[in-house]
Amino acid sequence: MGVVVEKNIAVPSTEELVQRARAMIPWLREQAESVEENRAVPPSTVEAFRRAGFFRILQPAAWGGYEMNPESFYRVVMEVGRGCPSSGWTLAILGIHQWEFGKMDPRVGEEVWGSDQEVLVSSSYAPLGKARKVEGGWMLSGKWPTSSGSEHAPGGAFLGARVYDEQGDFRDLRSFLVKREDYELIDDWHVVGLCGTGSKSLKIKTEAFVPEHRSHSFLDYQLGHGAxxxxxxxxxxxxxxxxxxxxxxxxxxxxxxxxxxxxxxxxxxxxxxxxxxxxxxxxxxxxxxxxxxxxxxxxxxxxxxxxxxxxxxxxxxxxxxxxxxxxxxxxxxxxxxxxxxxxxxxxxxxxxxxxxxxxxxxxxxxxxxxxxxxxxxxxxxxxxxxxxxxxxxxxxxxxxxxx
The missing domain is CATH 1.20.140.10 (Butyryl-CoA Dehydrogenase, subunit A, domain 3)
Structure with a gap:
């Protein structure tokens, strides 16, 4: 299926988005203690961020996003973090991935957002996975810590791994978008700060195949397509x-x-x-x-x-x-x-x-x-x-x- 660029998207100004975030501060402060006690941001908060358009700020227009300057998202995150740190952190992590899709093959966006443009993905970029090259992509295995907001991310997770050549020399540091059904969440988030981010560990059940187009290099900075x-x-x-x-x-x-x-x-x-x-x-x-x-x-x-x-x-x-x-x-x-x-x-x-x-x-x-x-x-x-x-x-x- 080809990518269809959305038309007539009502894109709010940066100032309007910042004002929406600022208006949430009293409410976020009221629930900050319960967020910590529950060790996770509730779905109602994620839904409030969604209704405010925060997850669309960096999302490509092809899938209903605003594809704005990261400065707009940064300023929103700054406001949310004032009210509830765990909520601000969760927004930051779950909302930055939409930008990452814009760096990748458009097929990835279609696979994740083809039927639902509001699906979220999580991540754990620490290069702790084991990746090996196979025909058409990669086989990935391992366990990754601290995947913030992972309970709210049915679209999968970006996971990091180092890539080595046949001689064992380091060749690249890559991100792999793994489907949700390929890993399990481990509830081990017991920490001194940011207690409510639900940053559980992820573990691939056995070994997951990741097609080439669902992976990219962190290090190979090149001009891409799009905005x-x-x-x-x-x-x-x-x-x-x-x-x-x-x-x-x-x-x-x-x-x-x-x-x-x-x-x-x-x-x-x-x-x-x-x-x-x-x-x-x-x-x-x-x-x-x-x-x-x-x-x-x-x-x-x-x-x-x-x-x-x-x-x-x-x-x-x-x-x-x-x-x-x-x-x-x-x-x-x-x-x-x-x-x-x-x-x-x-x-x-x-x-x-x-x-x-x-x-x-x-x-x-x-x-x-x-x-x-x-x-x-x-x-x-x-x-x-x-x-x-x-x-x-x-x-x-x-x-x-x-x-």
Missing amino acids: ATYQLPFNQVFSGVISSAIVGFAQGMVDVFIEHTKPKQNQFALGPNPAKNPFVQEKLGTAMLQIRSARGRILQCTQEAWAYAERGELVPLDVRVQQFLDVQATGKDCFSAGHMLFKKSGARGIFLNTPMQRQLRSLLAACNHITQNEDDFSAILGAFMLGEPIPPGVFGVPAPMQT
Whole structure:
């Protein structure tokens, strides 16, 4: 069956989508505690995101999507993360995959969305699977951790694996879209933060066949088909959405801190009340600076890359290297901001029913994501600026061995 491009799709503006997300914040905050207790975002929340059009933001127009700039989705995720970190994270993960479809063979979109354009897929990109090449595709096996929102994803899952040649040398890092019936979910999500994301492990039952057109390289960055948004590099777009969620968590801490601090009166004989304490004021101002700086870097990098994509050009390597670090440093800056505020929240911040600690624990968990590894990447960028080569398998497919 051929791909039929949808006509007359009512595409909302970015500002309208952001306002829809912002309007959800009070409701999301009300249910955040129950989301953690149940260890998963409820179907009603996913349905609310669906009705708001959030899952269509990056979906190709051929299947009813808006195929917008990732900046639009990032800004929505930032707002949702302010209200409920687990809900924001689940939206980020389930909503970014629609963009990945735009990078792939159109047959994949038709297979998943041919009869239902609202089907979601999950993922676990950690390259822990074993992939072997066969005629017409790949055989994939293994077990993958932390597939966020997997209970809401009947369309299958993108799973990662390293590919080696016959000599055992690393050749590629690939994503494989596996059908839902080919794997089982393992309920092992018992964690300190982002407790409500339902990030269960996936295990392929025996060995799954994945046709060639349902796989793509993470590393082989090339111009593809379709709109400008699908010409952007995978690692930047995916890292950007994780970082956007983290910005939302940190901004949520600011929101709660201000609410808790404004009405408080000092209970001790000496010193001003917290709202008039210059040290509290300074920490709040510094935290806001760090969060806005991280947010600004994400959006600026997206805008810079978008200019190349609109011209039909690859984002140059030197730009990608710098942007990758810009985005990866989000976790460091936002956790620092959140921790400063937590230290100034007093004893009330440590109670489990206080939103402050939920936001901080979510920051703690999210900042351990591989996309927030700013230490290693600072060294890679520094070496690159001094004329050293990029390690193989970071921004490109390793060159063939010379014989």
